Amino acid sequence: MLICISSNKLQQEIQTKPEAHLFEEILYCNIGNPQSLGQQPITFFREVLALFDHPSILDKSETQGLISADSIERAWQILDQIPGRATGAYSHSQGIKGLRDNIAAGIEDREGFPADPNDIFLTDGASPAVHMMMQLLIRSEKDGILCPIPLYPLYSASIALHGGALVPCYLDEATGWGLKVSELRKQLETARSKGITVRALLVINPGNPTGQVLAEENQKAIVEFCKQEGLVLLADEVYQENVYVPGRKFHSFKKVSRSMGYDEKDISLVSFQSVSKGYYGECGKRGGYMEVTVFSADVREQIYKVASVNLCSNIFGQILASLVMSPPRVGDESYESHNAERDGILSSLARRAKTLKDAFNKLEGVTCNKAEGAMYLFPRICQPEKAIKVAEATKTAPDAFYCRHLLTATGIVFVPGSGFGQVS
Numbered sequence: 001m002l003i004c005i006s007s008n009k010l011q012q013e014i015q016t017k018p019e020a021h022l023f024e025e026i027l028y029c030n031i032g033n034p035q036s037l038g039q040q041p042i043t044f045f046r047e048v049l050a051l052f053d054h055p056s057i058l059d060k061s062e063t064q065g066l067i068s069a070d071s072i073e074r075a076w077q078i079l080d081q082i083p084g085r086a087t088g089a090y091s092h093s094q095g096i097k098g099l100r101d102n103i104a105a106g107i108e109d110r111e112g113f114p115a116d117p118n119d120i121f122l123t124d125g126a127s128p129a130v131h132m133m134m135q136l137l138i139r140s141e142k143d144g145i146l147c148p149i150p151l152y153p154l155y156s157a158s159i160a161l162h163g164g165a166l167v168p169c170y171l172d173e174a175t176g177w178g179l180k181v182s183e184l185r186k187q188l189e190t191a192r193s194k195g196i197t198v199r200a201l202l203v204i205n206p207g208n209p210t211g212q213v214l215a216e217e218n219q220k221a222i223v224e225f226c227k228q229e230g231l232v233l234l235a236d237e238v239y240q241e242n243v244y245v246p247g248r249k250f251h252s253f254k255k256v257s258r259s260m261g262y263d264e265k266d267i268s269l270v271s272f273q274s275v276s277k278g279y280y281g282e283c284g285k286r287g288g289y290m291e292v293t294v295f296s297a298d299v300r301e302q303i304y305k306v307a308s309v310n311l312c313s314n315i316f317g318q319i320l321a322s323l324v325m326s327p328p329r330v331g332d333e334s335y336e337s338h339n340a341e342r343d344g345i346l347s348s349l350a351r352r353a354k355t356l357k358d359a360f361n362k363l364e365g366v367t368c369n370k371a372e373g374a375m376y377l378f379p380r381i382c383q384p385e386k387a388i389k390v391a392e393a394t395k396t397a398p399d400a401f402y403c404r405h406l407l408t409a410t411g412i413v414f415v416p417g418s419g420f421g422q423v424s
């Protein structure tokens, strides 16, 4: 947090006193925010959103010359899915039914297993969905959530906010950040021995900040563990499109559990998806959904009640979430160009991940695992004894000391590993 505050201050200084620094811009590597680093939005998604925003241009002849036919057709379809075509009205608190239908169809196409639109809750990005689930799962400080460490801080913050206990499960750096069931079981038992009721296991796949893509066998073992221990499996799958290693494939936990023969009676599963990541990178549009499979009718009613406190999520985010799950199809005018944009962005992300990993591994005292997916690298940096002593003398964690100096010397914003709970 301190690094973010310092970087904002520096950003202002660069504008007011550019000569005071050796760099001309701040490079924000502390957050997966692709469009802030120059990534361009995807044409098809933006065309549909633009038309939806001002539907009266849908009928104008000039529009045909500017916008592709399938974007126009899709905007009409979406307009027809909105009750009364009222584009500025509140929607159903769970999200517009027609858009949830599109998402369910997209999930079904991808996985080959049925998806129910009534299981889908559209949200302003994945973050509110995560808070919603934490609010529902945590009753007191005696309720715990098993989380992978290093951990994306949304989860530690949300658990703290809702007064629960974070039960850590350390990922194994030496084996490419694998999630071992033996470690999960050990931490579960330790937590139970302290009187904590562990309610859920969180898995982030592909991982943030560690970038690993779980092997299907590992996922099966995790599903089995949750079933045996009666844990809700919270599957953060926001990086599902961000897989860079040939031969590695994203499998959703729902697909894995269904392929093992388990249905909703056997395992409670919540999958989070977002428009902020993937190849779309539309972080500011605030769109996403959670697919909640299982839970009795009364629990579902509670989820709905919590969702309805905020009335509804924003309509543009809802539309975008449905579009990313139903992009142009073969035969659509935008199909080829859309795929070219998508592949261009994903291959650029993969290339840059590798370039950066190789660069890290060439630096003295630095090692770094490859990023199989997501948008991050998590290097290990061995600092000289002297630097550690100086950091300690200023009561600063050595990694935070390193990041602060990196920022002031170069304008590059990194996050200290300790911010993710990593052991130093």
Ligand SMILES: Cc1ncc(COP(=O)(O)O)c(C=O)c1O
Binding pocket: 032, 124, 125, 126, 127, 128, 152, 154, 204, 208, 236, 238, 273, 274, 275, 276, 283, 287, 288
């Ligand atoms: C693993 C993970 N989950 C959730 C989120 C939150 O995304 P959103 O923008 O959809 O709230 C992020 C954002 O970086 C993330 O990395």
